[in-house]
Amino acid sequence: MNQGSAPLQQPINTIEQHADKLVNGLEEISKAVCQLKAVNQSLQHVYDQSVIHYLQLQEDTDTMRAMYRRLKAQYERMASQLQPQIEDPGISGQQIPGQQIPTSPGDSLELVQIPWEVSPPSFKSNIKLRYTLRTDSVVCSVCFNSNGDCLAFSNSKTVFIVSTQDGSLISTFDIPHTQNITDFNTRAIRISPDSQYLALGGPTHNILIYSIPSRRIIADLNGYHENKISALLFSNDSNTLYSGGFDGYLCIFQLKTMTLFKMLKHGTSESMKNGNEMIVALTKDDEESFIAVGFMNGSVGIYEPTFTQPMNSFKAHDQFLLDVATSPLDCSIATSSHDKTTKIWSLRGVASCRKTLKSHDDLVLSACFSPKEPICFTGSKDETIKAWDYKKGELLFTLKAHKNTLFELAHHPTDKILVSCSGDGLVCLWVYHS
Structure with a gap:
């Protein structure tokens, strides 16, 4: 009996040994x-940090380029004063001198002509x-007022309100600076629906509120934000401002x-190090049934x-x-990203x-978005503007005029x-037909 079980015991031991090796493996x-x-x-964390640093570097690069252009323009003006220019009628294709628009001392706003192109070329007639x-x-933000007869933007020192019709200057507001901030470009500027207020993300993480009729600052909302103001949004009745x-x-x-x-706080101090809960955009529908918040981490938050x-x-x-934007036509949401795409979302039920x-x-x-047609416009670091039929997902045309990031x-x-x-x-005003 014992002699018969010995041959069986050996395979069992072997199987157990293999099983142990397999478990260990x-x-x-x-x-x-x-x-x-x-x-x-760890690598993802390093990647996220590197992208944040890259975006900050790009912003600094754009600022340096703007400073270079400003110094170059000053040099050219000085040179033209020292040596009269001789126009050669035989030279074609030169920039036509622009009309200087009267502004505050030290500011420069000029109507200019620039070359531009559209593809496919068949759209140029439209x-x-x-x-x-x-x-x-650098100009980082621009907006219309509620009836569209004027638009607002700023350089590093001044807010400009100009006529939509011809670009003529309507009003200017000075942007106050502190001594330790020498160059500043706001990321957010908006006009209230009743055209009484202009809100601006200020240089010290503050929000400046201007009275448009009196042309003066009536409030400096300071001490609430701890980093740059990235988005501003007025309520329909002009009584509330979201930042x-x-x-x-x-x-x-x-x-x-x-x-x-x-005040609603998103994220923790640890998650903010990665830029995860940075707010980059605010938008709402025309009925103000929701407020959408765009976060740099790729998510969109919806508040009632x-x-x-x-x-x-x-x-x-x-x-x-x-960026996040809302269509007045059907409440679709557009989300734009570092991944080179814009996505169109429906919020009916589950997004x-x-x-x-x-x-x-x-x-x-x-x-x-166009307020009356299913057209979405997108602007990119590739320096182009693209128009889309967002219902079909089809590209309509591409505009090329700017020489830097849109x-x-x-x-x-x-x-x-x-x-x-x-x-x-540059601030360009385009008129198009379907």
């Missing part, structure tokens, strides 16, 4: 997988560059008293207008989110992506008019 593999996950998380304004620094910042704070101000009504319920959110992009607009060669910083596009509230601003210091 699986444990080693499991440890290796855990180590790889840890390494991957598009007109009504005018181009040149200032002496978003790179600190992840969403502040709600009552404009009748110019006081803080509520009383802000009494928790924020609902959805992941829009795996890479950095750079769902309807189309992905992909044609830009670099990150997309801005999107806006920072913001804004659509006229009623007419087929688009305004663009860029790191080249």
